[in-house]
Amino acid sequence: MDKSQSKNSLFSKIQNDFIGLNTVYTLADGRKTERVYLDSTASTLMMGAAYNVLEKFFDHYSNSHSLLHFSAKITTDQYDWAHQRVLSFLNADPESYTCFFTGSGTTAGINRMARVFRDYRKERDVVLVSMMEHHSNDLPHRKHSGEVIHIPLDGHSGDQPGCINMGALEQSLKQYGDRVNYIAVTGISNVTGIINPIHDIAELAHNHGALVLIDGAQTAAHMPVQMSGHKNPMQDIDAFVFSGHKTYVPGSPGVVVCRKEILMAIEPEELGGGMIEDVFVDRYIIKDDFPDREEAGTQNITGAIALAAAIEIMDSLGMNLIYKEEDQLICSAIERMKNFPEIIIYGETDNKKCSRAGSISFNIKGMHHGLVAAVLNDYFNIAVRNECFCAHPYVKELILDDMLDAITDIPEEEIESKYKLIAGMVRASFGIYNKLEDVDTLIRALDKIIAKKEEFIELYHVDEKGDYVHNTFRLETENYFSVNNALNNYLKH
Numbered sequence: 001m002d003k004s005q006s007k008n009s010l011f012s013k014i015q016n017d018f019i020g021l022n023t024v025y026t027l028a029d030g031r032k033t034e035r036v037y038l039d040s041t042a043s044t045l046m047m048g049a050a051y052n053v054l055e056k057f058f059d060h061y062s063n064s065h066s067l068l069h070f071s072a073k074i075t076t077d078q079y080d081w082a083h084q085r086v087l088s089f090l091n092a093d094p095e096s097y098t099c100f101f102t103g104s105g106t107t108a109g110i111n112r113m114a115r116v117f118r119d120y121r122k123e124r125d126v127v128l129v130s131m132m133e134h135h136s137n138d139l140p141h142r143k144h145s146g147e148v149i150h151i152p153l154d155g156h157s158g159d160q161p162g163c164i165n166m167g168a169l170e171q172s173l174k175q176y177g178d179r180v181n182y183i184a185v186t187g188i189s190n191v192t193g194i195i196n197p198i199h200d201i202a203e204l205a206h207n208h209g210a211l212v213l214i215d216g217a218q219t220a221a222h223m224p225v226q227m228s229g230h231k232n233p234m235q236d237i238d239a240f241v242f243s244g245h246k247t248y249v250p251g252s253p254g255v256v257v258c259r260k261e262i263l264m265a266i267e268p269e270e271l272g273g274g275m276i277e278d279v280f281v282d283r284y285i286i287k288d289d290f291p292d293r294e295e296a297g298t299q300n301i302t303g304a305i306a307l308a309a310a311i312e313i314m315d316s317l318g319m320n321l322i323y324k325e326e327d328q329l330i331c332s333a334i335e336r337m338k339n340f341p342e343i344i345i346y347g348e349t350d351n352k353k354c355s356r357a358g359s360i361s362f363n364i365k366g367m368h369h370g371l372v373a374a375v376l377n378d379y380f381n382i383a384v385r386n387e388c389f390c391a392h393p394y395v396k397e398l399i400l401d402d403m404l405d406a407i408t409d410i411p412e413e414e415i416e417s418k419y420k421l422i423a424g425m426v427r428a429s430f431g432i433y434n435k436l437e438d439v440d441t442l443i444r445a446l447d448k449i450i451a452k453k454e455e456f457i458e459l460y461h462v463d464e465k466g467d468y469v470h471n472t473f474r475l476e477t478e479n480y481f482s483v484n485n486a487l488n489n490y491l492k493h
């Protein structure tokens, strides 16, 4: 077998080994079918290889930070390895960068880094973010770091926005000058999948004395990242944050990779056990070595080890190959959706002007996003997400024109509240396990929904919470899974 053949067979082995690929539900029309999972941008399915590693590791599980008993030695070694694995995955030089794990996904890491950057350069009180940020890469900076300026997006040539507008970014860097502490920008939008040029952003930022924090929640699993080692070091990234649950390991922690010199210059933001050299009643001495210094308390050791296993697999496939495979799905879905005049796809759709990865958000004209998502689920077993995806300013900007057309009869003071009821989109998102067949299934479903729009509208009503609910069909969740049922089964056998 030649090298590319063996890569392809490894890809197919990994692609077909995720937990939940064969989950079957009974649909509103009585058919039983396998779920098509198009909600990876929210959380990815679990990689079988990582699950397997975890099962084996549990035989040896113990707390880390002790080398006295055998299991503690094994756990400590593997937990250390997990940190190194993340650094090499992101091409971050271990001499200059450290990796540490944090609590609740990317959000915890970004809150932490906002406090780190604030304390590192107290005299600077402005943060620049793009208009396409998830709330988790906007609100932490507002709370911890000072004034947040939202940089507009590029109009390219069409009427749909693309990535961050580099001209506007430069203008703000000049306008706010020494007040700018850092730029916090997403590598890939969780709404449109549009990719930002993070290294050009870094170069521009560094040339103006600003630091760069990349929200890598949507980037880590979808494309290669090179934090350091650029020919032009100005293009290197200062800090990168991502989530294990979006990188094929649910239950794993958030991850921060940051330049050591920044962390070393200030006291760690979190204190406790494990990161202390010595404690006296009137003072304490913090460890100098990384990552211990940044990891107070017992970390999510098993999650970190499983995440590193998934990363090892992704690296052995090659992030370029993963990006290319997923790009085919995204391009095929967009091109085919464009054939429907009833579908509005948000964000620049010309791949040559603006590449995407992960997500496509859209609406069907004349149908509420909640209804489309419900029908895709109930009649086609396609799991998608709808609403504003924790990116309200961006979604508002993308749908503003349609919204203004739709609400001409509403007094201005009511626009905000009414707007909340109807604003939103449907998002289809992809991961390693998706195949062109999944795109086919989505396109066939959209075709049928458009053709039978009036019939579907009749089958649903809106409940008191504003959700679209089928008039007669309900999924009884306990028929599929409940902790008590699983426990009863376990106790019976």
Ligand SMILES: Cc1ncc(COP(=O)(O)O)c(C=O)c1O
Binding pocket: 041, 042, 104, 105, 106, 107, 108, 134, 136, 137, 186, 188, 189, 190, 215, 217, 218, 242, 243
């Ligand atoms: C771009 C982006 N940033 C941040 C987050 C927050 O991630 P987490 O839920 O892991 O905290 C998300 C989650 O969807 C995201 O898509």
